[in-house]
Amino acid sequence: xxxxxxxxxxxxxxxxxxxxxxxxxxxxxxxxxxxxxxxxxxxxxxxxxxxxxxxxxxxxxxxxxxxxxxxxxxxxxxxxxxxxxxxxxxxxxxxxxxxxxxxxxxxxxxxxxxxxxxxxxxxxxxxxxxxxxxxxxxxxxxxxxxxxxxxxxxxxxxxxxxxxxxxxxxxxxxxxxxxxxxxxxxxxxxxxxxxxxxxxxxxxxxxxxxxxxxxxxxxxxxxxxxxxxxxxxxxxxxxxxxxxxxxxxxxxxxxxxxxxxxxxxxxxxxxxxxxxxxxxxxxxxxxxxxxxxxxxxxxxxxxxxxxxxxxxxxxxxxxxxxxxxxxxxxxxxxxxxxxxxxxxxxxxxxxxxxxxxxxxxxxxxxxxxxxxxxxxxxxxxxxxxxxxxxxxxxxxxxxxxxxxxxxxxxxxxxxxxxxxxxxxxxxxxxxxxxxxxxxxxxxxxxxxxxxxxxxxxxxxxxxxxxxxxxxxxxxxxxxxxxxxxxxxxxxxxxxxxxxxxxxxxxxxxxxxxxxxxxxxxxxxxxxxxxxxxxxxxxxxxxxxxxxxxxxxxxxxxxxxxxxxxxxxxxxxxxxxxxxxxxxxxxxxxxxxxxxxxxxxxxxxxxxxxxxxxxxxxxxxxxxxxxxxxxxxxxxxxxxxxxxxxxxxxxxxxxxxxxxxxxxxxxxxxxxxxxxxxxxxxxxxxxxxxxxxxxxxxxxxxxxxxxxxxxxxxxxxxxxxxxxxxxxxxxxxxxxxxxxxxxxxx
Numbered sequence: 001x002x003x004x005x006x007x008x009x010x011x012x013x014x015x016x017x018x019x020x021x022x023x024x025x026x027x028x029x030x031x032x033x034x035x036x037x038x039x040x041x042x043x044x045x046x047x048x049x050x051x052x053x054x055x056x057x058x059x060x061x062x063x064x065x066x067x068x069x070x071x072x073x074x075x076x077x078x079x080x081x082x083x084x085x086x087x088x089x090x091x092x093x094x095x096x097x098x099x100x101x102x103x104x105x106x107x108x109x110x111x112x113x114x115x116x117x118x119x120x121x122x123x124x125x126x127x128x129x130x131x132x133x134x135x136x137x138x139x140x141x142x143x144x145x146x147x148x149x150x151x152x153x154x155x156x157x158x159x160x161x162x163x164x165x166x167x168x169x170x171x172x173x174x175x176x177x178x179x180x181x182x183x184x185x186x187x188x189x190x191x192x193x194x195x196x197x198x199x200x201x202x203x204x205x206x207x208x209x210x211x212x213x214x215x216x217x218x219x220x221x222x223x224x225x226x227x228x229x230x231x232x233x234x235x236x237x238x239x240x241x242x243x244x245x246x247x248x249x250x251x252x253x254x255x256x257x258x259x260x261x262x263x264x265x266x267x268x269x270x271x272x273x274x275x276x277x278x279x280x281x282x283x284x285x286x287x288x289x290x291x292x293x294x295x296x297x298x299x300x301x302x303x304x305x306x307x308x309x310x311x312x313x314x315x316x317x318x319x320x321x322x323x324x325x326x327x328x329x330x331x332x333x334x335x336x337x338x339x340x341x342x343x344x345x346x347x348x349x350x351x352x353x354x355x356x357x358x359x360x361x362x363x364x365x366x367x368x369x370x371x372x373x374x375x376x377x378x379x380x381x382x383x384x385x386x387x388x389x390x391x392x393x394x395x396x397x398x399x400x401x402x403x404x405x406x407x408x409x410x411x412x413x414x415x416x417x418x419x420x421x422x423x424x425x426x427x428x429x430x431x432x433x434x435x436x437x438x439x440x441x442x443x444x445x446x447x448x449x450x451x452x453x454x455x456x457x458x459x460x461x462x463x464x465x466x467x468x469x470x471x472x473x474x475x476x477x478x479x480x481x482x483x484x485x486x487x488x489x490x491x492x493x494x495x496x497x498x499x500x501x502x503x504x505x506x507x508x509x510x511x512x513x514x515x516x517x518x519x520x521x522x523x524x525x526x527x528x529x530x531x532x533x534x535x536x537x538x539x540x541x542x543x544x545x546x547x548x549x550x551x552x553x554x555x556x557x558x559x560x561x562x563x564x565x566x567x568x569x570x571x572x573x574x575x576x577x578x579x580x581x582x583x584x585x586x587x588x589x590x591x592x593x594x595x596x597x598x599x600x601x602x603x604x605x606x607x608x609x610x611x612x613x614x615x616x617x618x619x620x621x622x623x624x625x626x627x628x629x630x631x632x633x634x635x636x637x638x639x640x641x642x643x644x645x646x647x648x649x650x651x652x653x654x655x656x657x658x659x660x661x662x663x664x665x666x667x668x669x670x671x672x673x674x675x676x677x678x679x680x681x682x683x684x685x686x687x688x689x690x691x692x693x694x695x696x697x698x699x700x701x702x703x704x705x706x707x708x709x710x711x712x713x714x715x716x717x718x719x720x721x722x723x724x725x726x727x728x729x730x731x732x733x734x735x736x737x738x739x740x741x742x743x744x745x
Contacts, residue, residue: 451699
């Protein structure tokens with residue numbers, strides 16, 4: 001049955017507005033010109049007082065499209081997902097490394113099991129670094145707590161004689177609250193901290209200042225005087241720097257950087273080179289090693305770094321740098337192919353020693369090992385550090401104390417310590433106070449229109465839970481479902497699509513209406529609304545409850561269609577867009593005026609997506625936001641007042657080396673808002689993970705964490721980088737573990 005569609009304007013917010021004239025639907029809409037993107041940002045001054053001036057400067061440095069006065073949206077709550085993040089119960093741990101004249105990692109040394117937790121056991125703590133002082137008695141680290149991310153400096157327990165003594169001492173010290181080192185900083189990522197040897201300056205990565213153009217990373221290295229707050233940007237304008245490491249003297253800082261070329265869309269190993277510059281002012285910046293990442297200093301002339309070679313394996317390399325007039329004179333690979341070795345760590349207090357994270361063939365877990373190079377590369381001895389202590393846990397980003405006595409790393413503390421995953425984690429947002437921001441333990445969330453319930457998916461599984469955490473998450477459907485949206489008029493009706501995600505046009509995927517019934521024990525009914533199963537997905541209902549817009553591959557291309565909300569295709573269907581491209585991820589505005597969707601129609605099949613707007617009658621098509629050629633901007637969702645949308649995008653590129661984190665398919669995803677007239681673009685999230693699938697409800701949730709009455713699953717349920725799973729294993733090169741086992745056993 002074909003229908004003529006005259007538009008849908010039945011939202012409660014739109015009742016008093018004049019109706020839209022009936023316009024025949026457009027069967028072949030063409031994309032309008034793109035909304036203009038940001039102009040080049042004004043350069044930020046190099047030196048300024050951080051405590052008061054930093055925030056003002058950062059806001060002033062933003063372009064109009066990247067302004068602090070972003071989309072208001074009429075208030076409410078934005079909720080989104082971060083892949084795996086709700087399971088990152090990370091703490092920083094340490095083990096003894098050197099004991100007098102020998103390594104404390106040999107099998108005869110029972111102290112090898114003396115792993116000590118150095119952080120609070122409750123927050124998400126990672127990327128630590130021992131403070132550069134002779135006594136090595138302080139820990140620098142990144143911590144996510146109280147809804148924000150900051151850098152902290154914490155005392156380290158004095159050398160305990162047992163694990164029990166260390167834990168008891170840590171519990172006694174836990175009553176002493178530590179404060180963030182950058183309390184005045186705006187909402188931004190802060191990462192990879194180091195202190196200069198005199199303890200006066202903090203060197204770190206921050207994303208506080210917008211890049212000058214879209215799809216450029218905001219990550220830059222800064223130096224802050226701790227006693228005054230005076231801060232200097234060490235990274236040149238228009239360039240991104242990652243993974244800074246300060247030399248033992250404090251004179252030099254090494255970074256991984258893509259240089260002026262910028263980020264090219266990589267989601268695995270970044271195309272970075274190693275640069276070195278003066279820590280004091282960023283001067284004498286020199287490219288010393290092409291093709292490398294994660295630098296660390298063994299002494300003033302020796303750098304270790306990692307590189308992914310043409311054989312597919314990550315390896316650790318050593319470079320000798322004598323002067324900064326040219327590239328490093330000697331570069332040699334110290335780990336053989338056949339296993340992954342990355343994120344190296346070294347220290348002048350442990351000459352000949354380098355710690356690395358590894359992924360061995362046959363293992364799903366990332367572990368820390370120590371390599372003793374004192375007898376030469378061909379006779380290097382490998383010491384396993386973490387596999388014997390926690391074989392089924394990932395261990396990340398080792399670091400060694402300046403005196404060589406300790407080896408640190410971070411790992412998930414497990415379900416036995418700290419809290420289980422939160423249902424909703426409250427985050428501080430640069431947006432207005434009338435909008436609260438939450439991360440959910442699930443994907444594709446949406447609120448019921450009274451704000452009392454949230455539907456989301458587990459990929460697989462469809463779930464419903466009370467938004468205040470007062471109920472157990474209820475599994476509605478056990479198969480694969482995506483995404484979710486609630487009917488505006490019929491209480492307890494959720495639209496979703498069931499079948500494989502990320503599938504071809506002909507794959508069997510159907511839109512269904514799920515009726516929850518009344519009460520927890522009510523019978524759930526599922527009604528299929530689409531026919532033929534040609535990848536019908538992303539349903540979004542009209543505010544009058546009569547129609548559902550969705551995408552379908554029935555023509556051989558993914559285009560948008562509108563069908564009857566109750567009877568589906570049998571009650572009438574209308575084609576909204578038509579063309580050899582992919583239109584998808586559609587969302588109907590609360591006032592009924594617009595449908596937002598993601599599309600590659602500007603470059604069909606090229607992998608780049610932008611967000612477009614179209615009226616339900618097929619008129620008014622225009623492009624709203626596009627990051628850049630090759631860029632991805634997806635998952636639009638309207639604000640309660642229909643004047644803004646929230647979405648996910650690679651507008652800010654990546655903020656860290658992906659290899660340093662657990663698995664993320666798209667580590668560039670951040671959450672943004674924009675007004676539908678193209679103004680007020682604002683970044684809401686700052687992290688190095690994958691944020692996506694946002695939704696926006698008028699219901700305002702108080703900015704506090706929301707737990708569940710009973711937890712559905714424990715912590716640590718996340719994966720290492722999938723692209724490390726190489727199946728080939730080169731022949732044994734004869735290198736040995738210090739325990740006598742062959743490499744790869």
